[in-house]
Amino acid sequence: MPSQRLSVVVTRRLPEAVETRMSELFNVELREEDRPLTRDELVDAMRRADVLVPCIADKIDGGMLGQAGERLKLIANYGAGVDHVDVATARQRGILVSNTPGVMxxxxxxxxxxxxxxxxxxxxxxxxxxxxxxxxxxxxxxxxxxxxxxxxxxxxxxxxxxxxxxxxxxxxxxxxxxxxxxxxxxxxxxxxxxxxxxxxxxxxxxxxxxxxxxxxxxxxxxxxxxxxxxxxxxxxxxxxxxxxxxxxxxxxxxxxxxxxxxxxxxxxxxxxxxxxxxxxxxxxxxxLPHMGSATREGRIEMGEKVLINIKTFADGHRPPDLVVPSML
Structure with missing residues (x-):
């Protein structure tokens, strides 16, 4: 990747400490309104981002990835599960996918x-x-x-x-x-x-x-x-x-x-x-409303893993938590 700062688009509000650090490292687009993006909004976000940071509520299928354009190179998922992302299609299009295993x-x-x-x-x-x-x-x-x-x-x-x-x-x-x-x-x-x-x-x-x-x-x-x-x-x-x-x-x-x-x-x-x-x-x-990982400590650790994955990718290396289809 070129030396300029990556353009990162985040789909939901993240813990303040994570958003602050992300803003320091990248050209980041944060959310003010904490609601899931619509399908069209997700596609638009992928078109203008080098890196997309989605979560489990964001369903990203092959059709959406086909509309993403050439700019998107990494989907740095905020969460361990990636069943909401068509990982195989992403890899076919040259888009890497990472996650945040182990912290929850x-x-x-x-x-x-x-x-x-x-x-x-x-x-x-x-x-x-x-x-x-x-x-x-x-x-x-x-x-x-x-x-x-x-x-x-x-x-x-x-x-x-x-x-x-x-x-x-x-x-x-x-x-x-x-x-x-x-x-x-x-x-x-x-x-x-x-x-x-x-x-x-x-x-x-x-x-x-x-x-x-x-x-x-x-x-x-x-x-x-x-x-x-x-x-x-x-x-x-x-x-x-x-x-x-x-x-x-x-x-x-x-x-x-x-x-x-x-x-x-x-x-x-x-x-x-x-x-x-x-x-x-x-x-x-x-x-319960999907509270399993909902601790302050866990959510910040998830964000730290996202940051490490993006920073490693920005430095030209393989993200440590890269997901490949054979893992699924």
Whole structure:
């Protein structure tokens, strides 16, 4: 790249410290209004940028990339997941894609445990009664949930976040089980005291809690489909802090309404902000607005990774967090 400062276009508001540093390093176009860009606005942003900094809410498909022109050379995604970007088409057009892996591991694992606790112990129901002023006092059979210790936890996807969930679950006395594309090394398995299941179906049928921690790829779309959800025990619960597309949300909703699954904790949804309205009606469901990585520390670290990726690229080197299609 030439020596002049890169033109960087950011699609959403970022933490102030990140925006300040970005402005010092590059010719940056920041957002004043914190709303998702429309499709046409995204295409226009790509046409005038050397580097685009999008986030998960920005769907960038092949058709949009075809309209981007020749200027765009790097999509420095603010976030670890890149399923919203057509990475293969980007690479074909000479556009690199980077992400921010690793910085949200602990934060997302914390949220997975928070959802497990909230669903099993019926925390939102108790909060609602107190906030509405309807508490009639302690009673022996009121708000009885399930004990966390001793429960079998089945982790779907044993990468960094899945392993962090396993460590937390073990501290609560849960039995850790997992299914993964590849079995972990024996030393890691032993350290986590985790039991591997080659058959996802067999694991699902025996667990008390399922935690979804795998990325969204073509092979994981609706991995938890209606057939697999029906394998779950009626008293089991499922939590998802990964990607909504991994679960067939309509099938899950039907089974929760019918009492065929005891509960669910969801931080992500199949259609983004369009949450199935029937889910909101259920007391045995905890819904959160994609808060898994929402810590001040994590969001600043994500921004720092974006800055390093752009600066490395500007210096003529490969971004350290370059995403290639074979990784997906």
């Amino acid at each position: 591991t602990d934060d997302t694992a914390d949220m997975a445990m928070a959802l497990i606790l909230s669903v099993l112990r019926r925390v939102p129901e108790g909060m609602a009664v107190m906030q509405q002023g309807n508490w009639a006092g302690w009673a022996p059979t009121a708000f009885m949930g399930g004990r966390v210790g001793g429960k079998r936890l089945g982790i779907l996807g044993m990468g960094r976040i899945g392993q962090a969930v396993a460590k937390r679950a073990a501290a609560f006395g849960m039995q850790v089980h997992y299914h993964n594309r590849r079995r972990l090394h024996e030393d890691i398995e032993n350290a986590l005291e985790a039991t591997y299941w080659e058959s996802l179906d067999q694991m699902i049928a025996r667990m008390d809690v399922i935690s979804v921690n795998c990325p969204h790829t073509p092979s994981t779309f609706h991995l938890m489909n209606a057939r697999r959800l029906k394998l779950m025990k009626p008293e089991a619960v499922i939590v998802n802090t990964s990607r909504g597309e991994v679960i067939d949300e309509n099938a899950l909703t039907r089974m929760l309404r019918a009492g065929e699954i005891a509960g669910a904790g969801l931080d992500v949804f199949e259609k983004g902000r369009e949450v199935n309205p029937r889910l909101r009606e259920l007391q045995n469901v905890v819904l």
